[in-house]
Amino acid sequence: MLTYSFKRLVQLFVTVLGVVTLVFFTMRLIPGDPISAMAGDNLSGAALDQMRGQMGLNDPLPVQYLTYLGRLAVLDFGTTVTTKLPIVGLILGALPVTVSIALGTIFLTVLISIPLGTLAAYMAHKGNRMLDNIITGVAMVLDLMPPFWTSLVCLLIFSLTLGWFPASGTVSLDDPAMLLRRIALPVLVLSMAQIATLARITRTSVLEVLNEDYVRTARSMGWSELHVLFRHALKNAALPIVTVIGLSFGNLLNGTVIVEFIFTLPGIGNLLVGGMNSRDYQMVQTLIVFYAMIFVAINFTTDLIYRVFDPRVQF
Amino acid sequence: MNELRPIRSALLDVRNLHTHFLTDKGTVKAVNGVSFQINQGERVAIVGESGSGKSAMAMSLLRLLAYPGKVVSGEINLEGRDLNRLSERQLNEVRGRLVGTIFQDPMSSLDPVMRISNQMIPPIMRHLGLSREKARAEAISWLDRVGIPDAARRIESYPFEMSGGMRQRVMIAMALSCRPRLVIADEPTTALDVTIQAQIVELLKELTAETGAAMIFITHDLGLVARFAHKVGVMYAGKLVEFGPVKDIFARPRHPYTQSLLDTIPPVDQLERRRLAQIPGFPPDMKLPVTGCAFKDRCAGAHRRCFEVAPELEPRGHGHAAACWLPEGLGAGRQMERALIPPMEPAADAGEDRVVVEINNLHKHFTTRSSLPWRKPPTVRAVNGISLRIRKGETLGIVGESGCGKSTVARLLLGLDPATSGDIFIDGMAQMVFQDPSSSFNPKMTLFNIIQEPLVVTGWGTKAERETRVRELLGQVGLDESYMHRYPSQLSGGQRQRIAIARALALKPSVVVADEPTSALDVSVRAQIINLLVDLKQKLRVSFVFISHDLLTVSYISDKIAVMYLGEVVEYGPADEVFNNPAHPYTQALISAVPIPDPEAEEARIQKPLSGELPSPLNLPVGCSFASRCPKATDYCRTHKMVLKPYSKTRETACHYAS
Helix, strand or coil: CHHHHHHHHHHHHHHHHHHHHHHHHHHHHCCCCHHHHHHCCCCCHHHHHHHHHHHCCCCCHHHHHHHHHHHHHCCCCCECCCCCCEHHHHHHHHHHHHHHHHHHHHHHHHHHHHHHHHHHHHHHHCCCCHHHHHHHHHHHHHHCCCHHHHHHHHHHHHHHHCCCCCCCCCCCCCCHHHHHHHHHHHHHHHHHHHHHHHHHHHHHHHHHHHCCHHHHHHHHCCCCHHHHHHHHHHHHCHHHHHHHHHHHHHHHHHHHHHHHHHCCCCCHHHHHHHHHHCCCHHHHHHHHHHHHHHHHHHHHHHHHHHHHHCCCCCC | CCCCCCCCCCCEEEEEEEEEEEECCEEEEEEEEEEEEECCCCEEEEECCCCCCHHHHHHHHCCCCCCCEEEEEEEEEECCEEHHHCCHHHHHHHECCCEEEECCCCCCCCCCCCCHHHHHHHHHHHHHCCCHHHHHHHHHHHHHHCCCCCHHHHCCCCHHHCCHHHHHHHHHHHHHCCCCCEEEEECCCCCCCHHHHHHHHHHHHHHHHHHCCEEEEEECCHHHHHHHCCEEEEEECCEEEEEEEHHHHHHCCCCHHHHHHHHCCCCCCCCCCECCCCCCCCCCCCCCCCCCCCCHHHCCCCCHHHHHCCCCCEECCCCCEECCCCCCCCHHHHCCCCCECCCCCCCCCHHHHCEEEEEEEEEEEEECCCCCCCCCCCEEEEEEEEEEEEECCCEEEEECCCCCCHHHHHHHHHCCCCCCEEEEEECCCEEEECCCCCCCCCCCCCHHHHHHHHHHHCCCCCHHHHHHHHHHHHHHCCCCHHHHHCCHHHCCHHHHHHHHHHHHHCCCCCEEEEECCCCCCCHHHHHHHHHHHHHHHHHHCCEEEEECCCHHHHHHHCCEEEEEECCEEEEEEEHHHHHHCCCCHHHHHHHHHCCCCCHHHHHHCCCCCCCCCCCCCCCCCCCCCCCCCCCCCCHHHHHCCCCCEECCCCCEECCCCCC
16 A cells, blocks of 8 residues: 555656646747736837746746746745736635536536446346437437537526526635535536446446346345345446546546636636636646646545455555 | 155256247247256256256246346246245245355355455345344354354455355355255356365265255266266256166166267276267257257157157156157167277387477476565466476376466467476477367458468468368368368357367477367367367377366376476376376375266265365475375475475376375
8 A cells, every 4th residue: 555655656746747847838839928918019029028037938948947847846836927826825716616516516427327327237137228228329419519518508598598597696615505506507517428428337337247146146145136236236336437437537627627617617727718818827837737636636536446345456 | 864754745846947038039948848856955966068958947946047038937846835926025035045056156156345244144134034143153153164264254354365165165155054945056166176176065965964955956067966966857958858866877878868978978997998979960059949859960869750759758767767769768879889999009110209398397487576676576386397208199188276387387388488497398399279269269260261370370381282281181170171261150169179179280290289178168079079189199190288177088088197286297107097096195186086977986985075275386385285285294294395206117206105
């Protein structure tokens, strides 16, 4: 376990370094820089140049890169270009919204797709493929709908036409009811993309387990179908399901950026979009480091959860 | 005991059972009208080849068939109740309570993510109405009875922390834990080594005798039947074709199928070697309707009536019944066609008798990578210093339990793995025949391309010459030339193994290594392949290395036998001498564990199965590697390493006390 944690730590370090390097250079490939984005057409070339010099943007790229790494090493993530606010503070402020959306989506997805997939597997095991076909069909349709499009459609139907959910409004942790109403649609949109996938994975792995010898053993000891399904089959089928949930977290980070933008929610996805638009190198880089760390943390947690479901997994 | 008690009605009375599998391609009639009775405490063996419906029949009794299997009709009377009429809920009170089930593969029959305690205790609580503490005590006492050491602690283990033999013991404990009246065992020892098999069989015998439970034992191994059963039912194409007391069945089988099946087994007494009987053809397709007797196409005694009306199971006296129009089956015609195998002709000149394979002090160690650099990585000594010699035209049999290193030797001989140390000298070329003929071919290649592949790789001959060679090879392995353009999936298991042999022979190798070539095959097909190998040996004077755990077959086909234990050869010598008069305690134990297909002889043998299991090759004992399981071991054995020493003129053994 210790060796394993150590390996993971090394992996975190390498991942972050790689991501940082990649983002650092690609950001600078994009035309424009923070100063020109901020100034627009108002300031003269000389004035801009002076500001760039103050920020160290006139140094050669390798020097800028090393300076950045040096600051990173002492956990100095810097401030925003425009407002000069500490970036870490901004991220921590925006985090609750994004975490609420992500966890809400996972919760809704698991709640619907695992029972649905298990039921489909059980029916298929008994030779009834109806539910199976329905899930596969729905999954195909949902997979083909990109979240930015479903977001707009949902907004149109549920907020603008039916008026069930507010399309805008302040969001904070102090007002959970409002938060819930504001994130309901984003959660729904993101879940739609995940439910079908997870239900299909659940269905496949449970169906495979139902054909295993130990399931027959449990039946031969007089256990009912329900007992067999939930006590034996689901636990054995858990590994692929946990893997897919872990992976879908990755997709979610992607998805939250889109839905936060469309539903104007002040999460870290919106920070990222804002940072990109204002060419705020520091902001984007810090956010990407943050995302990378979340990714590694999720992988780590997924592995730990494996151990809970399968004692054969050794670290 | 049970014989003394008057029995009014049978414990289990199965009448006209029909089970179908409703597949997309048609209805497979797996069980086709089976009727039989089992009395209390009786052990009944059901034998048959794969596809005969024996497992489907057994699983039908408790409705444990997976989709699309379905019991279509019939009565299954257990203690007067028809199980076929019970609801699923009622049947769940019978499963595990009145009828316990033991399955074939202990590696997959226990839930891998659940502790033994959680699998064993809840059924006991439920069926016997005990509290958790009492049920736990009961489960531990059962584990203790089946020979799990330190049961109170081991009950908290997961299945993966146990060996296959131990898991099967747990499975038996589980099946018997609610004191069932009947135990169904579906090939319970097929996946186990021969010594472990002997232990498990003894255990089942003892426990069922103690608890008075009756037993249905499904198997394809006639030797086990002779060792174990009171009565035997022989199944063919979904029907019982013969049923009766075990001694009667073996001494006077009445159905041609039973008769042929018994003749396909290599005999124990091999003073004069006869060819094994073969059953020609294939079992009928169970999707198609059968007119007349299902066995008629493969039966030497078939006549007009067999093609018109199917014979029913008719009494033949003494509780014996057979489904054949001929009262004695093949009768006297049984032994006719089995020719004597002539002894090998002595070599024409000295060069013909030369040594073609020589192995000197061969070692193969597998080192796993240690995760921490300063820790010494564990080393598995799979082959630990063996020396062997094979002459031209000689067949060397290598036997031993799984994990003894016999397959590693094969891989080393072929050069598939590099040896850690030691020399292998081969005069000519070595080729290989693998165990599983269905997975050792590229399914997208025609048989012609499969056989000619080694020729193409080595650039042998022109295209026309290669084609002639392939035709010749097909002829040698007894297949028609028309097979050339077929694909592996169009062949039966036996035919595929013939192709594997043809491919191995293509380059005229001096030695062919066959690793368990008959283990995946049915009894009747196995006999065909063994006969083929014996013929090829005679005709081509090829040397064979025959690796198998099936001692009867090895001793039948081999000239010399090497017995391996933990990567070492512990005994070496002429096959019949080693088999009939083993010198090393391990060989003795191994041979006494082999069930002989003769109930009378089995009764006379002293059954003392070898205790314990193969130690881990990770940390080998200091002294004799067999000392931990040897009944004769002394302190000297535990501290002194044994090497192979001459035992007689022709034999060598690695035991301090043998010579």
